[in-house]
Amino acid sequence: MQNTSFDVIIIGSGPAGYTAGIYTSRANLKVALFEGQQPGGQLTITNDIENFPGFPEGIGGSAIMELMKQQSLKFGTTIINDTVDSVNFDTKPLTISTLSNTIFQAKAIIIATGASAKLLSITSEETF
Secondary structure (H helix, E strand, C coil): CCCCEEEEEEECCCHHHHHHHHHHHHCCCCEEEECCCCCCCHHHHCCCECCCCCCCCCECHHHHHHHHHHHHHHCCCEEECCCEEEEECCCCCEEEEECCCCEEEEEEEEECCCCCCCCCCCCCCCCC
16 A cells, blocks of 8 residues: 655655755655656756756756656655645645545645646647
8 A cells, every 4th residue: 555644745746846855855754746747847848958057068858857856766755646636734734635536644745836838829839
């Protein structure tokens, strides 16, 4: 049976989510990170990132997100491939439920759901 009780639950697997996973796991907290509907976040659809320190030749969005995921795993973050459906902040411990109908508990919840692009639905949009 999957462990459903954590010190910290992180909702979102973009740069903010994985950074939260790295820092909280390094602090010896028991951490679960929920990947959601777009694992790696919006950055995974970015071809070239040329303004992030440490990558003078640039790096692809998917590549940097995989590195962040691996670093988070290295420090002990449990990564769960599921989507959070609801959060209850009225109870202690805090609870979340997922689309797979699993209930998880945590002392703290970090919401790092990021953003999604608003598309115009024009023909040249995918090309450019």
